Amino acid sequence: MATQDKDLYDILDISPIATEADIKRAYRALARRYHPDSGGETASAQHFQEVQAAYDLLSDPAQRRAYDRQRQERLTTQGAAFSWEVLSSQHQMRAIPEEQALYLLINIKPAENADGQRLPINLALVIDRSTSMQGKRLDYVKAAAHQIVDELQDFDSLSVVTFSDRADVVVTSQKLTNRPRIQARISGIWAAGGTEIFQGLSNGLEQIRRFHSPNTMSHLLLLTDGQTYGDEDKCISASQQAGTEHITISTLGIGEDWNHTLMEEIARQAGGSCFYIAHPKQLRHILEQYVQGLYGVVARDFQLTIRLPEGVHLADTFRCFPSIDRMLFESGEINLSQLRSDSRIQIMMELTVASQPEGQHRLAQLELSGVLPATGKRERLIYDHEAEFVARPEPASVPTPIINAMNRVNLFRMQEQAWEALESGAHSEASQRLEAVATRLLDMGERDLANVALLEASRASQGMRTSTKAQKTIRFGTRYLGTK
Amino acid sequence: MIECPSCGKKHRPGTLFCTDCGIYLPTGGTLRTTPLPTDELPQSPSAPREALSDEASAQQPARHAIHIEVLDTGRQVNLPIVSELLLGREDAAHGIFPDIDMTPDKGLERGVSRRHAKIFRQGTEFYIEDVGSANGTFLNDNHLTPYLPYPIKEGDRIQVGQLQLKISLE
Numbered sequence: 278m279a280t281q282d283k284d285l286y287d288i289l290d291i292s293p294i295a296t297e298a299d300i301k302r303a304y305r306a307l308a309r310r311y312h313p314d315s316g317g318e319t320a321s322a323q324h325f326q327e328v329q330a331a332y333d334l335l336s337d338p339a340q341r342r343a344y345d346r347q348r349q350e351r352l353t354t355q356g357a358a359f360s361w362e363v364l365s366s367q368h369q370m371r372a373i374p375e376e377q378a379l380y381l382l383i384n385i386k387p388a389e390n391a392d393g394q395r396l397p398i399n400l401a402l403v404i405d406r407s408t409s410m411q412g413k414r415l416d417y418v419k420a421a422a423h424q425i426v427d428e429l430q431d432f433d434s435l436s437v438v439t440f441s442d443r444a445d446v447v448v449t450s451q452k453l454t455n456r457p458r459i460q461a462r463i464s465g466i467w468a469a470g471g472t473e474i475f476q477g478l479s480n481g482l483e484q485i486r487r488f489h490s491p492n493t494m495s496h497l498l499l500l501t502d503g504q505t506y507g508d509e510d511k512c513i514s515a516s517q518q519a520g521t522e523h524i525t526i527s528t529l530g531i532g533e534d535w536n537h538t539l540m541e542e543i544a545r546q547a548g549g550s551c552f553y554i555a556h557p558k559q560l561r562h563i564l565e566q567y568v569q570g571l572y573g574v575v576a577r578d579f580q581l582t583i584r585l586p587e588g589v590h591l592a593d594t595f596r597c598f599p600s601i602d603r604m605l606f607e608s609g610e611i612n613l614s615q616l617r618s619d620s621r622i623q624i625m626m627e628l629t630v631a632s633q634p635e636g637q638h639r640l641a642q643l644e645l646s647g648v649l650p651a652t653g654k655r656e657r658l659i660y661d662h663e664a665e666f667v668a669r670p671e672p673a674s675v676p677t678p679i680i681n682a683m684n685r686v687n688l689f690r691m692q693e694q695a696w697e698a699l700e701s702g703a704h705s706e707a708s709q710r711l712e713a714v715a716t717r718l719l720d721m722g723e724r725d726l727a728n729v730a731l732l733e734a735s736r737a738s739q740g741m742r743t744s745t746k747a748q749k750t751i752r753f754g755t756r757y758l759g760t761k
Numbered sequence: 762m763i764e765c766p767s768c769g770k771k772h773r774p775g776t777l778f779c780t781d782c783g784i785y786l787p788t789g790g791t792l793r794t795t796p797l798p799t800d801e802l803p804q805s806p807s808a809p810r811e812a813l814s815d816e817a818s819a820q821q822p823a824r825h826a827i828h829i830e831v832l833d834t835g836r837q838v839n840l841p842i843v844s845e846l847l848l849g850r851e852d853a854a855h856g857i858f859p860d861i862d863m864t865p866d867k868g869l870e871r872g873v874s875r876r877h878a879k880i881f882r883q884g885t886e887f888y889i890e891d892v893g894s895a896n897g898t899f900l901n902d903n904h905l906t907p908y909l910p911y912p913i914k915e916g917d918r919i920q921v922g923q924l925q926l927k928i929s930l931e
Contacts, residue, residue, distance in 0.1 A: 366777060375762070378775035629773060674906040675777065675787060681893050681907065684785070687778035694780070710781070717783040721893070722876040724856040 285331040285344065293345070293659070294584050294642050297336065304332040348659070358575050358649050359616055361385045363660050366679050369670035372635045378592070379630050381662060382679045383581070385613075385622040385645065393573025393618030394650040398433040399493040400425070400568070401450070403481035404466065405501035405531075406439040411468035414531055417557035418500060421564045422463045428568055429453045434493075436484035437463060440477025441470030450484040474501060475508035478515050478526075478543075485524055491578075492650055494571045494615065495524045498564070499543065502531040509539050516546040523578050525549045525614050527567065531557055533745040537752065541602075548612035550600065553753040555746075573618035576647025576656070581611040581624060584642040588631035593690075597682040598623035601689045601756040616647060625682050633666045640664050688717050689755045692730070696752070699743055708738035714751070726754045785908040824930040827880060827887070832918075832925040834866045845881035847892075848921060849874060863924060872896040872922030880913070887913050887930060896922045 286293045289303045309315060311325040334340045366380040387393070402422055406415065422437065429435060436450035437459075448462050481497050489495045497519070505512070516526050527549030528540040537551065544551040554560055583591065594604040594611065598621060604611045613622060630640055639661055646657040695710035711734035718727035733747045762771040765779040765786060772779065776786055827846070829838040838861055840846060849859035850868040852875045861880075863873040874894035881888055888910035891898040898905045899920035905911055913919070919926040 367775065371774065373774065376773055378773040378777075380777060630775075674909070677897065677904075677907055680777065680785070683777045684783075684893060684908075687780065687783055690780060691783055713782045722855065722857050 283327070284348070285335055288327050288331040289335065292584050292642075293348075293644075294586055294639065297338075300332065300335050304328065304336070345661075358388055358391045358656055359385060359645070359647065359658070360388050361645055361658060361660070363643060363662065364676045364679055365662060365664070366675050367670065367673065368664060369673070370630065370633070370664045370666045371670055372633065372666040372668055374632045376632065377630050379628045379640065379664070380679055380683060381626045381628065381641065381643075382597075382676070382682055383624040383626070383643065383645075384678070385581075385616065385624070387575040387616055387618050387620075391575045391618055392651070393575050395430075395572050396574050396577070396650050397488075397493045398429060398568065398571050399450075399485055399488045399495040400429070400433065401436045401438065401481040401485040401495075401497040403438045403440065403477045403497060403499045405441075405472055405474075405477070405503060406466055406468045407441045407470055407472040407503055408468055409472075409502050409534070410531075414502060414557045415466065415468050417560050418531075419463055419466060421561040423460050424561055425564055425568055426453065426456050426459050426463070428565065434488040435459065436481070436487075437466075438477055438481040438484060439466055440473060440480070441468075442473055442476075443470075444473075444476035444480040446480060446484060450487040452488075472501060472503035472505050473508060474499070474505035474539075475511045475515065478512055482515060482519055482524065486522075489522065489524060491523070491648070491653070494574060494577070496549070496567075496571065497524060497526045497547075498567070499526060499528045499540075500531065500560075501528070501535050501540070503534055504536045505539070509536075512539065513542055513546060516543045520547040520612055527551070529554055529560070529563070530749075531560070533749060537749060545602070545604070548614035550602070553749050555750070570617060570620070571615075574615050574650055575618050576616045577614075577650055578655075579613040579616050579647035580645075581613055582644040582646070583609050583611075583626065584644070585609075585628075586639060586641075588633065589640050590629045592627040592629050594627070595625045595686045595689070596622065597625050597686060601685055601758070613647075623682060625679075625686055635666050635668065637663055637665050684721075685755070685758050688714065688721075688758065691717065692751050692755055696743075696748060699737055704737050704740050708734045711737060714755075718755075721758065723754075723758065726751060729754075787909075824885075824887070826931040828929040828931060829861060830927045830929075831863075831866045832927055833871075833923075836866060842880070842882050842887070845879050847876060847879055849877040851875075863921065866924055868922065868924065871924045873924060874922070877921050878919075881910075883910075889913050889919065894921070 289300065289307065291299055291303045307328045310319045311321050311328060313320050313322045313325060334344055362384045364382045370377060404418055431453050434450055434452050435448060437448035439445050439447055447466060448459050478499060485495050485497050519526055524547060526543055526547035528544045529552045530537060530540050531554045541551040552563055585591065596602045596604055641662040643660045644657055646655055648655050691710060692714050695707050695714060698710055699707035711730050715727045715730035715734060718730060729747050729750050733743055736743060763774050763786065764771055765782060765784060767784045768779060768782040770779055770781045772786065778785055826839060826841045840860060846860040848861040849857065850864050850873050851858055851862045857875045876892050877894040878898045879890045879892055889900060890910040891905045891907045893907045900911050901918050913928055915930050917928045919928060
């Protein structure tokens with residue numbers, strides 16, 4: 278029977294934590310659509326039977342519990358391609374009339390022996406060629422692009438778009454069959470004009486779409502050293518659109534004068550990362566690593582979904598590894614892009630939990646899913662987080678990985694708050710916050726970063742403007758703490 | 762609501778780190794922020810104070826030095842406890858110079874972090890605190906929660922990474 282291998286919740290198109298009322302509502306809507314007697318075009322006896330069978334089982338609490346248990350076992354911790362472990366800051370919660378904080382740390386790994394596939398890479402390089410790029414910067418960018426052309430295989434595809442006040446397609450999207458020609462075109466890039474990012478971004482996306490298919494790793498890399506004016510919103514919505522098409526966008530900011538808020542947002546919307554290139558010399562290495570990071574794909578369209586019952590809210594979500602980054606969490610889904618055979622991903626969720634009566638409660642359901650390149654099938658893992666609410670919880674210590682990860686996340690947030698205070702003109706608050714950041718950095722043995730923070734604290738207290746270099750050093754430096 | 766013992770900011774129960782000052786809230790950092798009573802300060806070499814401390818030591822032996830034996834290599838370290846001692850591995854490039862440097866005992870291969878643990882005195886008690894090391898610190902085979910101080914006493918065994926240490930206090 279078809280219902281055997283289909284998920285009952287999928288059949289009714291409801292969440293696995295749907296209430297009884299939700300189930301009934303979904304059933305009625307589907308019954309109207311599929312019932313053979315409904316007379317509509319959508320009537321289907323077979324479909325209706327499926328819906329009916331799913332409803333019969335899920336509407337009976339006892340049967341539903343049994344089904345949930347089975348389903349959980351089927352979808353537990355270890356899939357063919359990836360596995361995970363979810364740690365929580367406390368197993369027992371205090372039954373108090375107050376809202377409480379709860380942390381979930383999700384460690385995601387490729388399964389042992391998981392085969393990483395070298396899928397065709399579909400790359401678009403979108404390069405800022407504004408006047409400020411002239412000289413060394415552009416030379417290093419060209420050298421890095423040449424390197425990528427050598428690194429890619431014949432079945433990969435590449436396009437190169439430059440932008441200043443307008444965009445030019447330097448290399449139209451093509452397979453890597455004529456490397457010398459592509460490299461010659463790259464060598465011919467010259468610098469002049471301003472910085473209009475949207476032009477470059479939209480042209481780059483147009484190019485990358487030509488060879489984009491489910492089984493290609495489509496990544497757009499946006500390199501800039503400056504600010505764009507007036508087209509920020511267009512950039513973000515273009516990126517959002519790319520994200521829904523499973524095109525990843527990563528951004529690389531060279532030097533100190535680029536807008537990190539915008540570059541981070543563009544990357545976040547499309548499942549990518551934002552890199553700070555303090556010196557253009559680092560570019561070649563970072564790009565090379567980035568491209569090699571697309572080899573060995575264990576799962577693509579990789580995403581994490583969280584479903585929360587009433588009374589539980591997601592306060593904040595961070596990726597903690599490979600680097601610290603606030604995650605976009607619209608409609609409860611995080612776009613993790615892909616999982617590689619030689620990497621791991623760590624996500625921290627900070628939840629607030631409203632007061633609950635004593636007893637066992639389900640506080641969250643997490644679902645991790647990705648498409649296995651070899652079969653094209655989506656694999657999922659599901660985890661229910663339950664906690665017991667008791668008057669007096671047994672004393673238990675918080676798992677060490679949670680403390681270490683949260684320590685770094687908290688420091689990242691502290692420096693964010695400092696910059697926010699500075700931006701709003703609250704100089705003495707900013708100074709205090711930066712001092713606290715410096716203290717924590719010293720505690721962690723990061724003397725160089727701590728000194729930068731202290732210096733900025735004293736500048737802020739004197740009402741001086743912060744140095745953009747220091748801001749980027751601290752912002753990007755705190756991201757990689759403890760991950761080297 | 763719970764209150765940060767360091768800066769007074771209020772947080773939901775269960776919160777791990779103060780968002781303002783960064784202190785780890787479950788241990789409250791109280792042990793670290795209480796000012797030391799003046800008579801517990803490290804001794805100055807002046808005579809009257811020494812006389813005082815001799816009297817005090819009649820009731821309770823005051824201990825000012827720590828003696829650490831690395832059981833794996835037999836190396837012995839003798840140190841006065843002034844304020845706090847950092848145990849770890851030297852990394853000059855990052856400006857990390859631990860008071861107790863485990864480099865000679867193959868600290869790197871044995872999984873000792875550059876900043877591994879702190880040993881300090883509070884009143885007459887001595888404490889050890891793991892400072893977020895990668896491989897953890899064990900006190901008499903019990904795994905220590907990072908950033909939480911644990912009292913240590915004469916004869917305790919400490920494990921950092923894979924290295925075993927024996928503590929004596931003088």
